[in-house]
Amino acid sequence: MNHYPIHPAPFIEEQFRIVANTLPVMIRLAGTDKRCNFFNTAWLRFTGCNPEQEKGNGWTEGIHPADLQEYLADYAASFDKREEFKIEYRLKHQNGAYRWIMENSVPCYVEGDVFAGYISSCVDIEDIFSNSRFQNEFIDTADLQKDQAMLAAIIESSEDVIVSKTLEGIITSWNKSAERVFGYTEEETIGKHISLIIPHDRIDEERVIIEKIKNNESIDHFETIRMAKHGRLIPISLTVSPIRDRNGHVIGASKIARDISRAKEAEAQLQKYAEMQEILNNVGRVISTDLDVQGILQKVTDATTQLTGASFGAFFHNVVNEKGESYMLYTLSGAPREAFEKFGMPRNTAVFEPTFSGTAIVRVDDITKDPRYGHNAPNKGMPKGHLPVVSYLAVPVVSKTGEVIGGLFFGHTEPGKFTREHENLVASVAAQAAAALDNAKLYQEIKQLNSKKDEFIGMASHELKTPVTSIKGYLQIVRRDSAIENKTRMFLDKTLQQVDKLSALVADLLDVSKIQSGKLPLVYSTFDVNTVLRDVSEMMGQSNPSHHIELELEDNPLIIDADQQRIEQVIINLVSNAIKYSPKASRLIVKSLNKGDKIQVVIQDFGIGIEQAHFDRIFSRFYRVENLAAHISGLGIGLYITQEIITRHNGKLWVTSTPGEGSKFYFELPKNANADMA
Numbered sequence: 001m002n003h004y005p006i007h008p009a010p011f012i013e014e015q016f017r018i019v020a021n022t023l024p025v026m027i028r029l030a031g032t033d034k035r036c037n038f039f040n041t042a043w044l045r046f047t048g049c050n051p052e053q054e055k056g057n058g059w060t061e062g063i064h065p066a067d068l069q070e071y072l073a074d075y076a077a078s079f080d081k082r083e084e085f086k087i088e089y090r091l092k093h094q095n096g097a098y099r100w101i102m103e104n105s106v107p108c109y110v111e112g113d114v115f116a117g118y119i120s121s122c123v124d125i126e127d128i129f130s131n132s133r134f135q136n137e138f139i140d141t142a143d144l145q146k147d148q149a150m151l152a153a154i155i156e157s158s159e160d161v162i163v164s165k166t167l168e169g170i171i172t173s174w175n176k177s178a179e180r181v182f183g184y185t186e187e188e189t190i191g192k193h194i195s196l197i198i199p200h201d202r203i204d205e206e207r208v209i210i211e212k213i214k215n216n217e218s219i220d221h222f223e224t225i226r227m228a229k230h231g232r233l234i235p236i237s238l239t240v241s242p243i244r245d246r247n248g249h250v251i252g253a254s255k256i257a258r259d260i261s262r263a264k265e266a267e268a269q270l271q272k273y274a275e276m277q278e279i280l281n282n283v284g285r286v287i288s289t290d291l292d293v294q295g296i297l298q299k300v301t302d303a304t305t306q307l308t309g310a311s312f313g314a315f316f317h318n319v320v321n322e323k324g325e326s327y328m329l330y331t332l333s334g335a336p337r338e339a340f341e342k343f344g345m346p347r348n349t350a351v352f353e354p355t356f357s358g359t360a361i362v363r364v365d366d367i368t369k370d371p372r373y374g375h376n377a378p379n380k381g382m383p384k385g386h387l388p389v390v391s392y393l394a395v396p397v398v399s400k401t402g403e404v405i406g407g408l409f410f411g412h413t414e415p416g417k418f419t420r421e422h423e424n425l426v427a428s429v430a431a432q433a434a435a436a437l438d439n440a441k442l443y444q445e446i447k448q449l450n451s452k453k454d455e456f457i458g459m460a461s462h463e464l465k466t467p468v469t470s471i472k473g474y475l476q477i478v479r480r481d482s483a484i485e486n487k488t489r490m491f492l493d494k495t496l497q498q499v500d501k502l503s504a505l506v507a508d509l510l511d512v513s514k515i516q517s518g519k520l521p522l523v524y525s526t527f528d529v530n531t532v533l534r535d536v537s538e539m540m541g542q543s544n545p546s547h548h549i550e551l552e553l554e555d556n557p558l559i560i561d562a563d564q565q566r567i568e569q570v571i572i573n574l575v576s577n578a579i580k581y582s583p584k585a586s587r588l589i590v591k592s593l594n595k596g597d598k599i600q601v602v603i604q605d606f607g608i609g610i611e612q613a614h615f616d617r618i619f620s621r622f623y624r625v626e627n628l629a630a631h632i633s634g635l636g637i638g639l640y641i642t643q644e645i646i647t648r649h650n651g652k653l654w655v656t657s658t659p660g661e662g663s664k665f666y667f668e669l670p671k672n673a674n675a676d677m678a
C-alpha cells in the first residue's frame with residue numbers, strides 16, 4: 001500500500017495549502033474521525049459553499065440522495081480498512097445541478113506509520129459524456145459519440161415505440177414511432193408526465209410499473225391500452241426496463257411499446273368466426289332433431305339475428321291448417337311481440353314480394369331510400385310506431401319441393417349493416433330450417449295418422465267385442481241342447497274354440513287401446529304366484545297336448561300384492577308364445593324363484609329363438625320378427641301388453657335367446673307392487 005506522508009510542520013502544511021488551492025482538482029481532507037477539515041478552492045468553487053458549511057459531514061449534503069447511502073457505506077468500509085478507494089457519485093454544483101464526480105481517496109500517514117486521515121481528490125467527469133471538450137486516456141470520446149449516434153439512429157428508425165422517462169414519470173425521450181402511433185411530437189411530450197398517454201381507468205398501472213422498475217425488475221410484453229392524441233385508444237404490448245446509472249442505480253425507465261391493434265383485430269375476427277361457427281353448428285344440430293315447428297322457428301330466428309347482428313329478426317311462416325286454410329305464424333328475436341302485434345301480417349308489397357314468392361334475397365343498406373319502398377296505402381312505408389328499420393335483409397325459406405315456407409326478415413336502425421357474408425350465412429341456415437320444417441310437417445302428419453289409427457283400433461275392438469260375446473253365448477246355448485248330433489257337437493266345439501281365440505284377440509286390441517289412452521286399470525289383491533303358474537300351466541297343457549310344461553317352482557308360496565288377472569294374462573301370453581314359437585319342441589319349463597323382496601318367473605322354450613337385434617323391439621306395438629316367425633300367426637301386441645302390465649307393477653321384463661335353440665322370458669315383480677307404485 002502507498003503511503004502519502006503529510007509533514008506536520010506548519011510551513012509544510014502551509015505549502016500544501018497553497019499547492020492544493022492552486023490545483024484544478026477538487027481536494028478534501030478528512031481526519032482520523034472521518035470528519036473533513038479541509039476543502040481546497042476548486043472544491044469550494046464547485047459547491048459554492050464556504051468551509052464552515054462544508055466541514056465535518058456538512059459537505060455530504062451535496063451528494064445526490066440516490067448516491068449518498070452507497071457513498072457513505074463504501075467510504076466507511078474503505079476508511080476502516082485504510083484502503084484506497086475510487087467512487088463515482090453526483091455532487092450538487094453551485095448552479096443547483098448535480099454533476100458526476102470521480103473521487104479517488106487515499107489514506108495518509110505521518111511520521112512513518114501514524115494514520116492521519118484521508119485525502120480525497122475529485123474530478124468533475126460530467127462533461128466526458130456530454131461534451132467532447134473533455135478528453136482523457138480512458139474514454140475515446142469520438143467512439144462514444146459514434147456509438148451514441150448509432151444508438152439514436154436505431155431508436156429513431158425503430159418500428160417500435162421507444163420512450164424513456166424518469167422515475168417520477170416525466171418523459172425524457174420520444175422516438176419517431178411514438179410520434180406515429182400516439183400522434184404527439186417530441187416537443188409536445190418531452191418534460192410531460194407519461195399519464196398523457198394513459199387512459200384514466202388505467203392510471204394505476206403506472207404506479208405498479210414504477211414500483212417494479214424501482215425494484216430493478218422489468219415488465220415483459222404486458223398487454224394494455226394506451227391513449228393517442230384526441231383520445232383514440234390503442235392496444236399495445238409493453239416492455240419496460242429500468243435505466244441504471246454507472247453505479248447501477250435505477251434512475252428511470254425505458255419503454256418499448258408495440259401497437260398490437262392489427263393482431264387484436266385479427267384475434268377478434270377469429271373469435272367472431274369461431275362464435276359464428278358455434279352458432280351455426282348449434283342451430284344445425286338442434287333443429288335437425290327438433291320436430292316442433294314453433295321451437296324450430298324460434299331457434300332459427302334467434303341464431304340468424306345473432307349471426308347478422310340485427311337489431312331484430314322475424315321469421316314469418318306459412319301454415320295450412322286441417323281445413324286447408326292458410327295463415328301465418330311468426331317468431332321474433334330482439335323485439336317484443338307487442339312491437340309487431342298491432343301491424344298485422346306483411347302484405348305482398350314490392351318490398352316483400354321477392355321474399356314471399358321465394359324468388360330472391362333482398363339486402364338493402366337503407367330501405368327507406370329504396371325505390372320499391374313507400375308506395376302502398378295507407379302507410380306509404382312503415383306503419384307509425386313500427387320499429388325503425390334502415391338496414392334491411394330478407395331471405396326466403398323454400399322447401400326442397402319448391403314450396404315457399406316463409407321468410408326471414410332482419411332490420412337494423414343504422415344503414416349499411418348487412419353484408420354479403422350475412423346474406424350467405426342466413427341463406428345456409430334458411431336451407432337447414434326448410435329441411436327441419438319439412439321434417440316437422442311430416443312428423444305432424446304421421447302423428448295425426450297414428451292417432452287416427454289408435455282411434456280406429458279402439459273403436460273397432462269395442463264394436464267387435466259385443467257381437468263376438470253374443471255369438472259365443474248363442475253357440476253355448478245351442479251346444480247345451482241334448483238333441484244335437486255328435487258330429488254337430490264336434491263342429492260346435494271347434495267353432496267355440498275359434499270364437500275364444502277371436503274374443504282373446506279382441507280383448508288384446510281393447511287392452512292396447514286402453515294402454516294408449518292411459519286407461520288400463522289394475523285391481524290389487526294378495527295371491528300366490530305359484531298357484532297361478534300351476535293353474536295356467538294345467539289349463540294351457542290341456543289345450544296344447546303337443547307340449548309338456550315342466551314346473552320348477554319355489555317350494556314356499558310366493559305371495560305378492562298385484563292384479564291377479566293381469567299377472568295371469570302375462571303368464572298366459574308368455575306360455576302361449578313359448579308353445580307357438582317352438583313348433584318342433586315338445587316341452588317347456590316354467591320356473592319361479594324367491595328373490596328377497598321380489599319374485600322372478602322364467603318361461604323357457606326350445607323353439608326358433610330370437611336374434612339379439614330384436615330383443616328390445618319385440619316389446620313394442622305391432623312388432624313381429626318377420627323372417628323367423630312369418631308362418632306363425634299373430635298381431636304383435638302380446639308382449640307389448642305384457643310389458644305394460646309388468647311395468648305398471650313396477651317390475652321388469654326381459655329376454656335372452658339363441659336362434660335355433662330357444663328363448664327364456666324373465667319377469668320380476670316386487671312382492672308389494674302396490675306399495676312400491678305409491
Ligand code: ADP
Pocket residue numbers: 577578581605607608609610618623624625626629633634635636637638639640663
Ligand atoms: P305375436 O306373437 O302376436 O306376434 P308378441 O307381441 O307376443 O306378438 O310377440 C312379438 C314377436 O316376438 C313375435 O312376433 C315373435 O317374433 C317374437 N316372439 C315372442 N315370443 C317368442 C318366443 N318365445 N320365441 C321366439 N320368438 C318370440
